Amino acid sequence: MIRVMAWMRVRHGLEFAVFHLILFVVKSLPVRASIQMANGLAWLVVNVLPRKASRYSVAEANIRAAFGPETSDERVYQLILGMWQHLFRMVCEMVQLPRHFRLHSCGDVLLFEKRDECVQAMCSGRPVIFLSGHFGNWEISVNTFGHFGFPMGVVARFMDNPWLQQWFKDYRESTGNWLISKTGAGADLSAIMNSNGMASLLCDQDAGRNGLFVDFFGKPASTVKSIALLALQYNALVVVGGAWRLPPEQQKNPRWVQFCLTTQDIMDAAEYQDVNGIERLTQDFTASLESLIRKAPEQYFWVHRRWKTPPEARRRRKAAA
DSSP states (O other): OOOHHHHHHHHHHHHHHHHHHHHHHHSSHHHHHHHHHHHHHHHHHTSSSSSSTTTHHHHHHHHHHHHHHOHHOOOOOOHHHHHHHHHHHHHHHHHHHHHOGGGHHHHHHEEEEEEEHHHHHTTTOOOEEEEESSOOOOOHHHHHHHHHHHOOOOEEESSSSSHHHHHHHHTTTTTEEEEEEEOHHHHHHHHHHHTOOOOEEEESSSSSGOOOOOEEETTEEEEEEHHHHHHHHTTTEEEEEEEEEEOGGOOOOOOSEEEEEEEEEEEEGGGGSSTHHHHHHHHHHHHHHHHHHHSSSBBBBBSSOTSOOHHHHHHHHHHHO
């Protein structure tokens, strides 16, 4: 046991050292060079690494489930390559964010969709639940609200490496937000809702046999029920949105990168207070997230097994119970 703990400390230390080396390299690179590096690494992952290591088959299955089995191999390849390019670029953007993104420069970095509606929701005096998925640059979204004086609790899975976890905690809380562990987040979320505060969650992962099955890209996907339950219990507003990187032809900021911060939909829990309210609200915010992903599907994390649990699994569980 002592040896295992000693090895874990060594491993965590090595991981943290490599992480800081990556930080140093990315901070030293000009923006254009960091984009070229991200694109090169993505090409290596997709074309050189064994496809099992890059989870190519998982991403391919998800893309065909979303866009149809007739989707061409070239289209699948381009989406997967674009996904890895986006992920590596997002790592670079996280490192560059404190240097390039401040309140006074947000106009150079962000375009807003439905900004006024979002501000009205945040100033309504009611609790607000912000929902998104592993789409676009989710760090930009929460960072922006903190800069504008609208801090929120951000629910995330804590890392096993305590040094890395502390770095990401400091990073995400640097603009006034605070981090909430995904494990046992219920009490913290209830406290936020009771105080008419704001919380940010991701809602696009498989919820297993206990989830609620709603359509996602036209296919039943197990989705967490707790978000709708929380919204209905506290009569909250549910805001679906995210920040996605604009395509090259729309980029007008030569110094860094431009994003579109989108408020896709705003749902009022007061309109779902009926016997089917939980299912309707869950379906509506899932459909809204789907519409958001369709804006830039190459910026979605397709390697998550979103349709891992088939609807039959819940029926079998009910029968066994």
